[in-house]
Structure formats: C-alpha cells, structure tokens
Amino acid sequence: MGTRLAGKIAIISGGATGMGGAASELFAAEGAKVAIIDRNGEAAAATAAAIRARGHIAEHWVADVSDEAQVEAAVKAATARLGPATVLFNHAGTIVIKPFLETTVQEWDWLHAVNVRSMFLMTRAVLPGMIAAGGGSIVCTSSISAVAATPMEVLYDTTKGACHMFARAIAVEFRDRNIRCNAVCPGFIRTPHGLREVADLGKLGVDVSGAALAAQQGRIGEPEEVAKAALYLASDESSFVNGTHLFVDKWFYGDVSIPxxxxxxxxxxxxxxxxxxxxxxxxxxxxxxxxxxxxxxxxxxxxxxxxxxxxxxxxxxxxxxxxxxxxxxxxxxxxxxxxxxxxxx
Structure with a gap:
C-alpha cells in the first residue's frame, strides 16, 4: 500500500465507475479512507467491495449529488462513519450531445444541475468539516471542453467553463484556511462517458474517428491516468498548487490554443x-x-x-x-x- 494519502479521508462523487472509480481505487491504495457517493448504488457497492477485498478502506452511499437533501445526508453519514473529509473529489458529471437549436431548457437545467450544482452542493456540505479538521484539498473534474469548443456540445462546454471558475474562486476564498481547490481537465478518455461521447459525435457528423483522435492527442487516454493526476492534486505533494487547471490530454489543449x-x-x-x-x-x-x-x-x-x-x-x-x-x-x-x-x- 502507498502512503501518499495516508491519514486522509476522501469523499468522491461519481466514484463508482470510469475515472471516478479509478480514483476511488487509487486513493484507497494510497492510504485514504474512501467514501464513494454515487447514484449508481450497484456499481458503487461493487467498487467499494473490491477496494475492501484488497485490504483498504472504502464505503459507499447512494445519492443524486444534484439534490441538496441527498447530498447533505450522504456527507453527514460519511462523516459519521469515517470522519471529516480532508479530500473532496467532485467528479460526478454527464453530457448532452445534440445540435444547439434542438436542445431544451430542461436539458440545460438538468446538465447544469449534475455538472455544476453538484459541485456547489458537495463543496458546501464538506467544507465546514474540512476547515475544522485543519484544511484539505478539493479537486473538481473539468475538461478540455472548458477552454475548447466542440460542435453539438454547447451545453456541456458551458458547464465545464463554470467548473473551471468554480475551482479557482473556491481556491481564492479559502486559501487562508488551508483549503486548496484545483481542477483536473481530461481529454478524450476510455470510459463509458468518453466512448459514448465519441459515438454520439460521430453519428452527428463530427470526425472523432480513431485517426482523428490520434492526430489530436496521440491516443485515447485511460481513466487511471486521470486518477493519477487527481491523486497529485489531492496529496500534500501539491501543497503549493492552488487554483490551477491540470490538463490530462497529451497536449490536445495546446494544439488548439491559437484561434x-x-x-x-x-x-x-x-x-x-x-x-x-x-x-x-x-x-x-x-x-x-x-x-x-x-x-x-x-x-x-x-x-x-x-x-x-x-x-x-x-x-x-x-x-x-x-x-x-x-x-x-x-x-x-x-x-x-x-x-x-x-x-x-
């Protein structure tokens, strides 16, 4: 077992599968007590059980992290079981892919609830205990879509732009209380979310073929690679890193920096x-x-x-x-x- 998160208690929203699941496993392997909060109870239970089978500590709670009451209840229960969180990984998120003029107000509200309001609710619920514990690290999953743009993803791109500034604003407001907040920004990653994005964009005529992805970022990324970046931001190794946006995209972002x-x-x-x-x-x-x-x-x-x-x-x-x-x-x-x-x- 590693020790990079030894003694820390980590709450991970969306921590059942994909990049969130990889982070749950890695954080636990590095010594953290992990609380998985996810709406997919079956997957969350399976991930927590797999972590415990390896001799690490993990529990799970089922919650829709866009719902205030469910977030408050889950964080309260996790705190009672494991102690106040000193690491929060705001990872829960989803995507809407369709032509902008076909999107609805309901889709806009739903996507912002899952991708943006969830960060607000989770962070607000966790921060008092984190401050009382002497400080900690918050990591938010943003995206290359916070600074780039893809046709058919206006709603998603907007939510990730909000994530970018949320992380930076929390960093500024709470740095004097030993709280750090950073964002990890993946490119195209081999997860259910990422593969669905590629498939849906392809159906709408956007070239995201294997050749196109190879040209853009060399290859598709793996969830463990994003988890390792989140681990760095969560750990004391990044103690002087605050309000930053860490891209995990093999320089995809750099290739689009000149308009x-x-x-x-x-x-x-x-x-x-x-x-x-x-x-x-x-x-x-x-x-x-x-x-x-x-x-x-x-x-x-x-x-x-x-x-x-x-x-x-x-x-x-x-x-x-x-x-x-x-x-x-x-x-x-x-x-x-x-x-x-x-x-x-």
Missing part, C-alpha cells in the same frame, strides 16, 4: 509559413476544438510575440491555396513601453 490555426498545423509546422489546401482545411475543421487564447500562448511557439495572419495567394499559379504567415507584432522595446504605460494607468 483558427491549430486544426491545420502539425507540430513541425509551427513557427514558419505553412501551406494547406482549402480541401485539407475543410476536412480537418470538424475534428478539432478551436478557441481563442491570450497572446502569451503564441509566444511559446515564436521567438517574439506574434499574430498569425491568413492570406490567400496563388503560389505557382495555383488558386485556392492558403499561406499562413507568422508576423512579428511587437518588438521587445515596444512591449516594455506598453507595460510601463499600463502600470501608470
């Missing part, structure tokens, strides 16, 4: 002029998540801060070719002048 560019460039293309035919552009658009990002991200790839400009040209007399140019935006001196003006203002 409009990433779908069309391979890693070796970045930082120099690259040609792509219009057909190549169109064939990759649906398979990529694209989002705007501050200029600082661009600076990682170019010696000086740059903007990327798309221009139509006809190299070699061919029509319909696109040339991407990396153009210097500011010299170092001009950047310093701008910073000074901003400080004065």
């Amino acid at each position: 409009g560019l990433a779908p069309f460039l391979s890693p070796v293309d970045r930082g120099r002029g690259v040609e792509r035919s219009s057909t190549e552009w169109g064939s990759t658009l649906g398979a990529r998540k694209i989002h705007a990002h501050p200029l600082a991200t661009v600076a990682r790839w170019f010696p000086a801060p740059s903007l990327l400009r798309s221009a139509t040209s006809s190299p070699g007399g061919e029509e319909g070719r696109q040339v991407l140019l990396a153009l210097p935006l500011f010299s170092s001196k001009r950047l310093q002048q701008r910073r000074r003006r901003n400080r004065v203002a």
